Amino acid sequence: KNQVEQSPQSLIILEGKNCTLQCNYTVSPFSNLRWYKQDTGRGPVSLTIMTFSENTKSNGRYTATLDADTKQSSLHITASQLSDSASYICVVSGIYGNNRLAFGKGNQVVVIP
């Protein structure tokens, strides 16, 4: 059973519009949650990392939120650009490190002009 579920699996948005990606996790106890951006043919790149006590974190036009009580996170993209077309991966770290991370399958975003 996947410990990190992301939705929607894919979406298409018009350039300039906003969108929100969802991540639900079951990892417990929880240490931190990260969002990565993976461009086609590239490795994932870290966008945000949030610990248990953080509710929101921004990186430019990307804003991540975290509700550790409901085990949910979202990534909001504001004023989307064509370069935002990518897969966005939610990654959760548990507190008991065997140094593993739990990866979601990603939200595939396509921004069209």
Added chain:
Amino acid sequence: GAGVSQSPSNKVTEKGKDVELRCDPISGHTALYWYRQSLGQGLEFLIYFQGNSAPDKSGLPSDRFSAERTGGSVSTLTIQRTQQEDSAVYLCASCSGAVDKNIQYFGAGTRLSVL
């Protein structure tokens, strides 16, 4: 360069052949990970190296897969007698310390195609 470097970027091989994939981590990073990414799937953990400790090999899917890290730096992932189901992108990541407290930096990956 300053990032994680992987080679080759693409590898096409015939079923039954052996392949070696290389990863050069960021200088000074003690932790190194190998992952496999199949189409439409999340990253699958393969193996983890941390300093001089014994590697965590628990993610390797079969005994055809092995990896080593020489001198605490460069790592090689070897797949023997490749099968078509081995076709995937193999990603390497390095980290300056414990992954639950530090960011992983990924290479661009090696796309393996087994014919």
